[in-house]
Amino acid sequence: MNQLFVGIDVGSRNNAVYIMLPDGSKHSSYSVQNNLGGAQSLSKRVVAALMEQGLSNVILGLEATSVYGDNLVCFLREDGSLSRFNKKIHVLNPKQVKKFKDAYPELPKNDAIDAFVIADNLRFGRISAANYMDDYRYKALQNLTRARFYAVQNLTREKQRFMNYLFMKFSGLAQEKIFSSNYGAAALAVFEEFESPDDLAAISLDALTTFITEKGKNRFPNPEKVAKAVQAAARGSYRLPKTVNDSMNQVLSISISSMRAIQVQIKALDKEIERQFENIPNTLTSVPGIGPVFSAGIIAEIGEINRFKTHAAIAKYAGLAWSQHQSGQFEAQNTRLIRSGNRFLKYYLCEAANALVRCDTEYRCYYDLKYKEVNKYQHKRALALTARKLVRLLFRLLKDNRLYIPVMA
Structure with missing residues (x-):
């Protein structure tokens, strides 16, 4: 495996870096300032490690930490010294990193260890493909x-x-x-x-x-x-x-x-x-009631549709998936929505679904059907299910680049 793994624990002032060799052993770990100079130093050390080991591939990863990592991601993507290598950048869900670290209960909590955990997570390779968008229009x-x-x-x-x-x-x-x-x-x-x-x-x-x-x-x-x-x-x-x-x-x-x-x-x-949405060709605005603002909110979070293999992957990314409770021959029928997910995408999908219910007969009937199935949380449940149905439609429209044609009553 011809790859170097670089885990970066981002902080408001300093970034802890752990460089891991292909076999999982340590190459080096250090701390740099979270500024342009620190990013340049990080890049030089990564390049030096690649050349020293005779490697051509590097995977860099950091947790999603509000705004503190955005500048670093942009720098790493544009950095010329790293461009001659095959590089991938992953912005990881902090929950995913935490769960991965739980497999090592003896590890203490500090920035250097967190950087190691990120690098090790990258090495295992079970990384969602839907974490980082490299098209600045979406950002x-x-x-x-x-x-x-x-x-x-x-x-x-x-x-x-x-x-x-x-x-x-x-x-x-x-x-x-x-x-x-x-x-x-x-x-x-x-x-x-x-x-x-x-x-x-x-x-x-x-x-x-x-x-x-x-x-x-x-x-x-x-x-x-x-x-x-x-x-x-x-x-x-x-x-x-x-x-x-x-x-x-x-x-x-x-x-x-x-x-x-x-x-x-x-x-x-x-x-x-x-105005910004005009720069991103899409077919979502053909769906009645959604309009450019809700469509933009959805597209901004989904990004390039090919990042997702199925509509179920988008639904899970948005938090519109239900947890499973099964043991032996028993499987619970009533379960809750998963607690994780992109809250911004979930919000815009639900707003779009609510607008579509008012404008489209098929979705209105579906909403009414789901509303009448239960005696409590009726609107919340029906809207979530309608939004999940909408995900299937949006995935197909974006994947096939086609316009929406409503079902005739």
């Missing part, structure tokens, strides 16, 4: 789609805080479903404009109706009915002491500003995602 798109994922999470958390603040200020309006959305323009205008339930209850019905009509841009079919419901809810709301009410007005106003700011960020990200 650029991934930066944007993951930023959008976090922005959506922030918006969801802010909306929850907002509802808590709203209950404090207008408990009745928080309890009643008066507006189609408490985050719409008309609803937020009411919550911001009126400082207390008494102010909202005291305004004339005509004035409140006009206010709601203007802020809702004439979209309410019966604004007077909405105004009456708002005033009734205001009268039934708790009253706060003035000092507490004033503070609640302040935090509610800040929460509304935060939601608006995050929504602006998401719109800007969506626009840039669509």
Whole structure:
């Protein structure tokens, strides 16, 4: 086996390196700074080891550690001194490395040992092919789609805080479903404009109706009915002491500003995602309801489709696979989703499935069927199963480079 194995334990300041010979014996181990100079030193030592041993192949591996290893991976890929050798780079799932290390219970925990474990894992060769994408277009798109994922999470958390603040200020309006959305323009205008339930209850019905009509841009079919419901809810709301009410007005106003700011960020990200997505030809946008943003989120995580041999491999990579519990003649029918997987890919697949359910008859029927099969966690289960069904479709579309043709009802 004409290969050198290099395990790298990445840290924010230093990288521990372990160079392993083809037979599993140690060549050397050392530490370098996690910067350009350290990467250059690492490369020189690896090249020296290859030449010393007369080897032509090298496999380098490191754990996925947020942003700390990305620069090093790019450097190793572009480094000219390593380009004359046959090199492979693997970014390993930390869980996989940990499980591999469990086979050596006597090993202590330190950076040098972790680098050794990574190198030994590479030597055994049971490495997923779906860990590292060497096309920078996918990485650029991934930066944007993951930023959008976090922005959506922030918006969801802010909306929850907002509802808590709203209950404090207008408990009745928080309890009643008066507006189609408490985050719409008309609803937020009411919550911001009126400082207390008494102010909202005291305004004339005509004035409140006009206010709601203007802020809702004439979209309410019966604004007077909405105004009456708002005033009734205001009268039934708790009253706060003035000092507490004033503070609640302040935090509610800040929460509304935060939601608006995050929504602006998401719109800007969506626009840039669509622009970057134009550089990656694909057929996913032919699926109704998915659109360029969800398609981009899926493509950014999958990368080149040929990295995956089957749709089951993609599903497992996304965490849309169910654990198995079997012993002898017994096999459990009800099992949970596996706990591992790419949460970004899982999110975009589930969002795409949810959109497809609204736009495609076949997927709507499938979702409804799975929803009715159980009495609890109905939506969550049905959506996960629909997303798993969607994986099969997306795999075929990307593999065959063909457009989606819906099944006729």
